Amino acid sequence: MLHGIALRYFVEVARTGSLAAASDNLHVAVSAISRQISKLEHDVGAPLFERMPRGMVLTEAGELLAEHARRTLLEADAVLGEISAGEARGGKLVRIACTEGFTRSLLPAALAHHREAAPNARYALRSGTPAQVEHWVAVGEADIGIAFSSGSTSALNIVYSAQVPVCALLEPRHPLAAHSSLTLAELQGYPVALLERGTTVRQLFDLACSMRGIRIEPVLSSNNSAALHMFAVLAGAVTLGSAIALKGVRSRASLVSRPIDEPVLNQRMLQVTTMRERRLPAVVKGLLATIVEMVAEG
The missing domain is CATH 3.40.190.290 (D-Maltodextrin-Binding Protein; domain 2)
Structure with a gap:
């Protein structure tokens, strides 16, 4: 049986590529994290990491489990948030990833507009390349992505897409x-x-x-x-x-x-994305609708 604490440790090691880095971020002893990883590997019957001189690298089995674990943990957070009074008041952090141009006016305006309806919401906005935005959303480090892209990935749910000329x-x-x-x-x-x-x-x-x-x-x-x-x-x-x-x-x-x-x-496509098959918290859905409305309006 896959336990939540073991999955959280596993996901953090996968994200950082290091037991020591995961230990620092989680404030948990390296030995405790290592035991949970070993137990997971015993439960699934396959190694999840290759132990390399410069860190931990996911195996093919590890990649499959990581995709499941990230979505499972995010969905659990969403359900608990819906139950809690904090979620009902919109008191949750929403993480947005975008290419740099959208930080100038579009997204600040969208966040300000959304905050009128969800005054307790908090936001984390970071910019990067289209490939970075795709990765952050796919692995659950961002709830919403907005970027120009020439393709798609099976790890993303494309909420909105449109051709946007230069x-x-x-x-x-x-x-x-x-x-x-x-x-x-x-x-x-x-x-x-x-x-x-x-x-x-x-x-x-x-x-x-x-x-x-x-x-x-x-x-x-x-x-x-x-x-x-x-x-x-x-x-x-x-x-x-x-x-x-x-x-x-x-x-x-x-x-x-x-x-x-x-x-x-x-020949440019704008995409607003979320993680594929992820259950989104209500506050994320609200901001997502605001962003799509602002992008789609003429």
């Missing part, structure tokens, strides 16, 4: 802001600020330019979209992103989006 983002008084749509040739006449190479936006933009035989060198490149947005406002530059990323809080330093007439720049 657009030009510019200050409302910029000369090109009067156009209903833009071409790459028109962008050549103005300074351009771009995300670093390796990002989806940059890859699609460079591909579109290559197909047209156009060369556009950015005057500023960065891995931080907020810096690019502010530079576009202050320097009259054009940057790239999505109209969705601009939704939410507005300020004097705002930008507008204009589509670029390039089919290649339409």
